Amino acid sequence: MSKVNVLFVCLGNICRSPLAEGIFRQRVNEKGLSGRFEMDSCGTAAYHIGKHPDSRSVANAKQNGVRYDHYARQFEVKDFYDFDFIIPMDDANYEDIVSLRPKGAKAEVFKMRYFDTLEINSDVPDPYYGGEQGFQEVFDILNRSVDELIEYLLGKSNK
Ligand code: 4NP
Secondary structure (H helix, E strand, C coil), X not given: CCCEEEEEEECCCCCHHHHHXXXXXXXXXXXXXXXCEEEEEEECCCCCCCCCCCHHHHHHHHHCCXXXXXXXXXXXXXXXXXXXXXXXXXXXXXXXXXXXXXXXXCCEECCHHHHCCCCCCCCCCCCCCCCHHHHHHHHHHHHHHHHHHHHHHHHHHCC
């Protein structure tokens, strides 16, 4: 069975999307599903290319039991062919991605909170200019949305 390739996208690729990727990877490993998925993350903007995730985000995740690392990169049109699912964090990321979509590209695009059972289809708020509480809010949103996302992707890939 071929792997499902999932790409998480935010603006800078230093706060939300690398954390989404990190939580997703950890949860997939815990479920014994690491052979079923490949995951990556990127940003729509070029501001932070090559940087590690924001230290506030990494510290918050560690407190919540998740460790991860990443080198920021920018979204490229090629990603539409390399990934099966592209998961933007907010409406702005969604619009930016969809506006670049080549005709016939295979990837499907869903906002992250399409999979949030508590508050469907809102944005994952950008925590960059806020305080510690914002990072915890982002963690909680991603943490509870990831299981539903995994279930959805398994359902799709089993068809
Ligand atoms: P992210 O957060 O999109 O979740 O990585 C941001 C990171 C950097 C900036 C904005 C948002 N920035 O303006 O530099």
